[in-house]
Amino acid sequence: MSSPRDRIIEITFDLFAKQGYNSTGINQIISEAGVAKASFYLHFKSKEDLCVEFLKVRHQYWFNELYTFSSGTNDLPERLIRAFDFLIEMNKKENFRGCSFLNILSEIPVDNVKILNVIQSHKADLRNYFLDMLKDEVLSDHIYMLFESSIIESQLFRSNELIEKSKKIITNLIP
Amino acid sequence: MSSPRDRIIEITFDLFAKQGYNSTGINQIISEAGVAKASFYLHFKSKEDLCVEFLKVRHQYWFNELYTFSSGTNDLPERLIRAFDFLIEMNKKENFRGCSFLNILSEIPVDNVKILNVIQSHKADLRNYFLDMLKDEVLSDHIYMLFESSIIESQLFRSNELIEKSKKIITNLIP
Amino acid sequence: MSSPRDRIIEITFDLFAKQGYNSTGINQIISEAGVAKASFYLHFKSKEDLCVEFLKVRHQYWFNELYTFSSGTNDLPERLIRAFDFLIEMNKKENFRGCSFLNILSEIPVDNVKILNVIQSHKADLRNYFLDMLKDEVLSDHIYMLFESSIIESQLFRSNELIEKSKKIITNLIP
Amino acid sequence: MSSPRDRIIEITFDLFAKQGYNSTGINQIISEAGVAKASFYLHFKSKEDLCVEFLKVRHQYWFNELYTFSSGTNDLPERLIRAFDFLIEMNKKENFRGCSFLNILSEIPVDNVKILNVIQSHKADLRNYFLDMLKDEVLSDHIYMLFESSIIESQLFRSNELIEKSKKIITNLIP
DNA sequence: CATGAATGAGGTTTCATTCAT
DNA sequence: AATGAATGAAACCTCATTCAT
Numbered sequence: 001m002s003s004p005r006d007r008i009i010e011i012t013f014d015l016f017a018k019q020g021y022n023s024t025g026i027n028q029i030i031s032e033a034g035v036a037k038a039s040f041y042l043h044f045k046s047k048e049d050l051c052v053e054f055l056k057v058r059h060q061y062w063f064n065e066l067y068t069f070s071s072g073t074n075d076l077p078e079r080l081i082r083a084f085d086f087l088i089e090m091n092k093k094e095n096f097r098g099c100s101f102l103n104i105l106s107e108i109p110v111d112n113v114k115i116l117n118v119i120q121s122h123k124a125d126l127r128n129y130f131l132d133m134l135k136d137e138v139l140s141d142h143i144y145m146l147f148e149s150s151i152i153e154s155q156l157f158r159s160n161e162l163i164e165k166s167k168k169i170i171t172n173l174i175p
Numbered sequence: 176m177s178s179p180r181d182r183i184i185e186i187t188f189d190l191f192a193k194q195g196y197n198s199t200g201i202n203q204i205i206s207e208a209g210v211a212k213a214s215f216y217l218h219f220k221s222k223e224d225l226c227v228e229f230l231k232v233r234h235q236y237w238f239n240e241l242y243t244f245s246s247g248t249n250d251l252p253e254r255l256i257r258a259f260d261f262l263i264e265m266n267k268k269e270n271f272r273g274c275s276f277l278n279i280l281s282e283i284p285v286d287n288v289k290i291l292n293v294i295q296s297h298k299a300d301l302r303n304y305f306l307d308m309l310k311d312e313v314l315s316d317h318i319y320m321l322f323e324s325s326i327i328e329s330q331l332f333r334s335n336e337l338i339e340k341s342k343k344i345i346t347n348l349i350p
Numbered sequence: 351m352s353s354p355r356d357r358i359i360e361i362t363f364d365l366f367a368k369q370g371y372n373s374t375g376i377n378q379i380i381s382e383a384g385v386a387k388a389s390f391y392l393h394f395k396s397k398e399d400l401c402v403e404f405l406k407v408r409h410q411y412w413f414n415e416l417y418t419f420s421s422g423t424n425d426l427p428e429r430l431i432r433a434f435d436f437l438i439e440m441n442k443k444e445n446f447r448g449c450s451f452l453n454i455l456s457e458i459p460v461d462n463v464k465i466l467n468v469i470q471s472h473k474a475d476l477r478n479y480f481l482d483m484l485k486d487e488v489l490s491d492h493i494y495m496l497f498e499s500s501i502i503e504s505q506l507f508r509s510n511e512l513i514e515k516s517k518k519i520i521t522n523l524i525p
Numbered sequence: 526m527s528s529p530r531d532r533i534i535e536i537t538f539d540l541f542a543k544q545g546y547n548s549t550g551i552n553q554i555i556s557e558a559g560v561a562k563a564s565f566y567l568h569f570k571s572k573e574d575l576c577v578e579f580l581k582v583r584h585q586y587w588f589n590e591l592y593t594f595s596s597g598t599n600d601l602p603e604r605l606i607r608a609f610d611f612l613i614e615m616n617k618k619e620n621f622r623g624c625s626f627l628n629i630l631s632e633i634p635v636d637n638v639k640i641l642n643v644i645q646s647h648k649a650d651l652r653n654y655f656l657d658m659l660k661d662e663v664l665s666d667h668i669y670m671l672f673e674s675s676i677i678e679s680q681l682f683r684s685n686e687l688i689e690k691s692k693k694i695i696t697n698l699i700p
Numbered sequence: 701c702a703t704g705a706a707t708g709a710g711g712t713t714t715c716a717t718t719c720a721t
Numbered sequence: 722a723a724t725g726a727a728t729g730a731a732a733c734c735t736c737a738t739t740c741a742t
Contacts, residue, residue, distance in 0.1 A: 004727070022197045023284060026712060036728045041713065043726090097285065105331060106281035109198060110272065123331060142344050145337065148327060149320035156280060156298060162320060169317050179702080201737060211703045213739085222737065354706070372547045373634060376733060386707045391734065393705090447635065455681060456631035459548060460622065473681060492694050495687060498677060499670035506630060506648060512670065519667050529723080551716060561724045563718085572716065 005043045007033040008050070009057060016054050017100050021107045048114060051104065055118045058100050063125070065090070077174045079133060080143065084167050087150055088160045098155030102148075123148075143170055180218045182208040183225070184232060191229050192275050196282045223289060226279065230293040233275050238300070240265075252349045254308060255318065259342050262325055263335050273330030277323075298323075318345055355393045357383040358400070359407060366404050367450050371457045398464060401454065405468045408450050413475070415440075427524045429483060430493065434517050437500055438510045448505030452498075473498075493520055530568045532558040533575070534582060541579050542625050546632045573639060576629065580643045583625050588650070590615075601658060602699045605668065608654075609692050612675055613685050623680030627673075648673075668695055 002010070011033040015024040026047060030040050044050040069086040070079050097103075101119045108115050130140040130147070146166045153162040177185070186208040190199040201222060205215050219225040244264060245257040272278075276294045283290050305315040305322070321341045328337040352360070361383045365374040376397060380390050394400040419436040420429050447453075451469045458465050480490040480497070496516045503512040527535070536558040540549040551572060555565050569575045594614060595607040622628075626644045633640050655665040655672070671691045678687040 019284070020281065022282065025710075027710075037712095038714075038729075039727050042728090047712065095285070098281070102327060102331070103281040106195065106273070106278040107197065109194070110270070120331060123328075138340065138344065141337065141340055142321075145324035145328065145341065146317075146320055148324045152277060152323060152327065153298075153320065156277070156295060162316065165313065165316055166320065169313065200735075202735085212705090213703055214701080216738070217701070217703095369634065370631065372632065375731070377731070387733095388708080388735075389706050392707095397733065445635070448631070452677060452681070453631040456545065456623070456628040457547065459544070460620070470681060473678075488690065488694065491687065491690055492671075495674035495678065495691065496667075496670050498674045502627060502673060502677065503648075503670065506627070506645060512666065515663065515666055516670065519663065550714075552714085562726090563724055564722080566717070567722070567724095 004033065004035040004039045008035060008040060008043065009053065012050060012054050013057060013061075016051070016104075017058070017094060017097060021051055021104050048112070051115055052118055055101065055104070055115070055122065059118075059122050059125075062122075063129075066129075076133060077171065080130075080170055080174065081167055083129075083147065084150060084163050084170075087147075087154065087163050091154055091160060091163075096155050096158045099148075099151045102152065139173065142173065146170060179208070179210045179214050183210055183215060183218065184228060187225060187229050188232055188236075191226070191279075192233070192269060192272060196226060196279045223287070226290055227293055230276065230279070230290070230297065234293075234297045234300070237297075238304075241304075251308060252346065255305075255345055255349065256342055258304075258322065259325060259338050259345075262322075262329065262338050266329055266335060266338075271330050271333045274323075274326045277327065314348065317348065321345060354383065354385040354389045358385060358390060358393065359403065362400060362404050363407060363411075366401070366454075367408070367444060367447060371401060371454050398462070401465055402468055405451065405454070405465070405472065409468075409472050409475075412472075413479075416479075426483060427521065430480075430520055430524065431517055433479075433497065434500060434513050434520075437497075437504065437513050441504055441510060441513075446505050446508045449498075449501045452502065489523065492523065496520060529558070529560045529564050533560055533565060533568065534578060537575055537579050538582055538586075541576070541629075542583070542619060542622060546576060546629050573637070576640055577643055580626065580629070580640070580647065584643075584647045584650075587647075588654075591654075602696065604658060605655075605695055605699065606692055608672065609675060609688050609695075612672075612679065612688050616679055616685060616688075621680050621683045624673075624676045627677065664698065667698065671695060 008029060011029055012024075015029060015032070026037065026040060029050075030037050040050075044053065066083065066086050069089060070082040073079055073082070101122050104115065105119050126147070127141065127144050130144045131137060134140040134143070146169060150163040150166045154160055183204060186204055187199075190204060190207070201212070201215060204225075205212055219228065241258065241261050244261040245254050248254055248257070276297050279290065280294050301322070302316065302319050305319045306312060309315040309318070321344065325338040325341045329335055358379060361379055362374075365379060365382070376387070376390060379400075380387050390400075394403065416433065416436050419439060420432040423429055423432070451472050454465065455469050476497070477491065477494050480494045481487060484490040484493070496519060500513040500516045504510055533554060536554055537549075540554060540557070551562070551565060554575075555562055569578065591608065591611050594611040595604050598604055598607070626647050629640065630644050651672070652666065652669050655669045656662060659665040659668070671694060675688040675691045679685055
């Protein structure tokens with residue numbers, strides 16, 4: 001059996017993504033991880049600290065999945081389309097729970113800089129992901145914004161409709 | 176002095192928009208509204224009910240402000256640009272708190288259909304707002320998605336940068 | 351049966367005096383008072399608040415008992431002696447638990463002004479009690495200090511020895 | 526670098542005197558001493574044990590300082606006055622934190638005999654300090670009590686006023 | 701229509717101590 | 722002799738909601 005710390009992170013990964021930050025209590029985490037409460041606080045200074053750790057793990061996981069999903073082609077438009085198909089895949093896997101980073105952004109007080117920084121950093125990386133591919137800041141940000149909307153609107157309407165529409169739109173945008 | 180119900184709604188309007196749904200407790204609401212606890216539950220079956228009411232009021236308010244801000248021109252591109260300028264105005268007024276509807280979407284459990292419906296309805300109206308103007312579903316959804324991203328990204332980065340970029344992009348999109 | 355608030359105060363009165371401030375938890379108080387936790391916080395903003403309330407009640411009680419015990423004579427030396435006999439009485443009744451005010455003074459952080467003020471106020475009243483009787487500040491403070499020591503030393507040694515010695519001393523001090 | 530045990534004692538000496546017994550956690554002690562948790566319990570059976578050790582070290586320290594401060598004169602009244610001036614010096618050095626022994630007396634449960642004995646022993650030594658000087662039990666206990674009050678009242682009122690008053694009083698007491 | 705007291709369930713965090721290595 | 726992870730129990734406090742009046 002894995003270490004308490006690992007079990008906490010594993011369970012947190014599931015619960016935060018599924019239920020959100022505020023709806024997931026320490027009690028549920030330690031209970032499902034089979035860990036004593038004091039053990040939790042041995043490894044994480046606070047729930048906020050756990051959140052930062054979660055976001056970092058999620059960041060790793062999410063980009064890994066994206067890379068894996070998009071690899072296998074060097075065709076630029078194809079790679080872009082695959083990024084959006086990745087969203088469809090994630091919606092299927094996670095039942096339209098949207099973006100953990102944006103969800104937590106909505107849950108934290110405006111002055112929580114520690115968490116905000118991690119979220120900003122994640123999205124900055126995503127912006128760069130598109131910029132690296134397209135080498136055109138206006139175009140890449142354009143697509144980044146369609147990508148972000150695609151996540152949110154599919155979460156809102158529990159549907160991939162606008163993701164599909166985005167795919168069509170960007171097909172026409174790319175030279 | 177206005178009725179207890181009105182005072183509750185008025186205060187809720189401020190607090191939910193400013194602090195979010197979960198961070199605003201019933202106690203704070205009734206205390207700032209100067210209303211007894213039981214009086215609150217006389218007018219609202221639950222906090223969820225109040226949330227629905229809040230979203231309806233917010234819906235009214237938000238579209239009124241948008242209409243007011245966009246009126247005064249019949250030029251199509253100009254009206255579109257003004258919609259985005261309205262976001263800048265709101266960010267200034269509400270300190271980059273983002274969209275109350277999307278924020279609450281992130282805060283509620285996935286199975287809360289009652290609230291979800293109100294949020295979906297609001298965003299459907301917004302989609303129609305652009306569709307009515309543009310009469311082209313692909314184009315209007317395209318702009319709708321840029322609009323949604325503009326809200327979220329400005330909330331995330333506490334900056335109007337991507338709103339301004341969107342304005343430039345749509346200028347080139349409109350025939 | 352009395353109100354929850356009264357039961358809380360009654361139980362607190364016993365527990366704080368018997369066990370001290372830090373050794374008495376909210377859980378024990380509400381459990382012995384037969385009151386829900388939220389009911390406690392309905393009436394007291396915090397444990398610190400309860401402490402202030404306790405000290406005020408204790409202040410009332412203690413001076414009432416002192417007055418009662420010392421009444422029945424107008425002879426000055428006799429009244430003074432009775433004040434010290436009152437300490438013996440209290441030690442018997444409360445098993446040498448000493449002074450609640452001084453005990454709590456030792457338990458709070460140095461910067462807790464709210465509680466400190468109440469304690470200072472109590473002791474200032476006691477100093478004035480002797481000053482009013484003796485009309486001589488040096489003499490009254492002299493006796494006040496013997497009185498304070500009498501409390502503490504009897505608590506420390508679980509004995510009335512130094513109270514008795516103080517009685518002999520002040521008999522020689524009074525003209 | 527000194528041994529873990531010594532570092533623990535050194536840090537404890539500072540923290541217990543500054544923050545009190547209950548407000549100082551084992552975690553803070555080992556963290557500031559740079560010692561592992563288990564190493565602590567290797568040297569001390571319990572926090573209570575550490576407390577006993579602390580009181581013994583404090584006892585040594587306190588009397589040493591008192592002797593040092595009072596030496597340099599063989600004049601009896603002068604030596605007595607210096608004892609009270611020593612209190613003023615300690616208040617200055619330790620910011621009116623009072624007597625560690627009496628503070629801990631207030632913090633421990635009434636039935637903690639182990640710690641109680643050490644405190645009683647310290648104060649018995651202090652009583653003997655005055656008795657050895659004065660050879661008159663009534664007078665020495667009289668002054669001992671003024672001394673004890675002086676400590677406590679200066680802690681309570683964050684002022685040396687009653688110490689100064691005690692000095693005047695005892696000047697008149699000594700033949 | 702209005703009230704304020706009362707609640708059960710849960711929140712996050714910290715305590716002194718022990719165990720396996 | 723030394724360690725750091727793990728713990729059960731308890732700390733103080735807040736949540737949305739209901740009840741008796």
